[in-house]
Amino acid sequence: MSNPTEPTPPSSAPVVPRPQVPHRDLLQLTVLPDEAELRADIVRLRAENNAVILAHNYQRPEVQGIADFVGDSLGLSRMAARTDADVIVFAGVHFMAETAAILNPEKTVLLPDLRAGCSLADTVTAQGIRDWKAKNPGGLVVTYVNTTADVKAVSDYCCTSGNAVQIVQSLPEGVPILFAPDRFLAAHVIRETGRQMDVWDGACHVHEAIRPEDVQGQQAAYPDAELLIHPECGCSSRILSAIPDLQLYSTEGMIGRAKTSAAQEFIVVTETGMVTRLEHDVPDKTFIPVSRTACCEYMKMITLENIRDSLLNLQPRVTVPEDIRAQALKPIERMLAIG
Template sequence: MERTELIREVERLKAERNAVILAHNYQLPEVQEVADYVGDSLGLARRAAETDARVIVFAGVHFMAETAAILNPDKTVLLPDLEAGCSLADTITPEDVRRWKDEHPDGIVVAYVNTTAEVKALADVCVTSSNAVEVVAQLPKDRPIFFLPDMFLGAHVERETGRKMDVWMGECHVHAGIRTEDIERALAAHPGAEFLIHPECGCSTNCLFMKPDAKMLSTSQMVAHAKESPAQEFVIATEVGILHQLAKQAPGKTFIPVREDAICEYMKKITLEKVYESLRDLKHVITVPEPTRQAAQRAIEGMIAVG
């Protein structure tokens, strides 16, 4: 089926199924273009919680579809490709969390949204890259905190809040692959550009010393900043899928990725054809067992309420 016909069929099936398509900023441009909403994890969670649609097609990775299923137990949540996983979410297990909780009975578990439903169910609150600092800043000062699973986001939160936490040593393979030398090279080639960096990047601490006016932002915050900034050129340190949304929302401006190969192969497993097939066949349905869902829902709703 040709692309034009695929788009037409997706729109027809959306109406027929009373469906909504939610897409992450890292998705392929063709998928972003058929989505009803494109955003970061926090924005997507909020849209999933608010939608009246009976079917949610989640163009993202598995933990994102799980989050939508947790918030919408009475709706059908579809993930177009079951192999769309997350290397960061895979770094920690429920057993790892239980072990820490056993050793710190008065502790608070703060789980990044990039985690499985089972891990979220053991958390006190979830966070995203856009609200992690604000959430942690509000937590009681006299209780230990376990921040998981991204060590670079955890370091950013510690730096911004002044709170010392137990931080899990997990990382996103794409953001960890962005090196200081990549950024130095891009900034040297574009000395007048603004520099926007995602807090999951492994070199984020070095970058703040190297360029104190760097903006550490989630993907949706990058889009919002680029739209409002008077700057015309930006160096971008995150997965390259964001470039499509940046160019679309801030037309006429120039966006330079620090690495053109900063590509999440899991995000890119979702294609326009798979979105169509997912709607056509109502596949693949993502569900979460009820006890896990209820426990995880409390942590996710705490995340949605902040920022």
């Protein structure tokens, strides 16, 4: 007689799994787009709509490749101001499309993905600026172009990283300057101009996260490489304390420096997309990103597929109410007039 406490011998019959109900959210129900077809569609739709595609330096490589113009905030603002296209497709983030709409109220301005925001722009509001001005009567507000239209509307001047020093130098001596929202760019302007400023406590989450240790690690790996550091970077002050003669560069400034420098290798201390632009414009030199994690998820929301779709549907469209647009235009025009 068998012992009932002994385990039952394993059956030789195969185990049949229970029927599974498909999880529809995990299924790929659409065919992945072919990049060559997307490019062909974009070229055709761009011509049909008399459209121009403007792309920021931090965009994906394939997006930079299809753009009519790739540049920094200042260059894109200038291109938006003088384009004769009927449609502007902005491969960038929301405040950039707003700036194009401010400069071109009669044109259709498209942002292929409305989720493409900006962590720096989110650090300041128009009411915050109003309250700040009330506490500093007579002060001039200089806002980085990385701000919303309603913030620009309550500002006196706009600036970019490429012309912030020049803008502040142009302001009358003795007048209080309120600089918003990037505290790291403000520190750079103070160092360069010697002007004292009241500074808003804001920062770009990507640039703020770049550590001195990231820079030092790449310097150890590439000892002959020259540093190209953006003034928005949180690491800049500590790096400058170790290398006092080091120059900081806007993204366009990085291109100019890379072309004229005798160095053959460069550590690029800003968002990773800038490496793509540098490799395109200075193909005979080597560019090393400071960190593979220095990547703006908002910038990377723009794709060939949603550029194609925006040209096909002429949506999503970015507009600015006329009362805000008229006020926001003034500091932008003052910026463009200065440099």
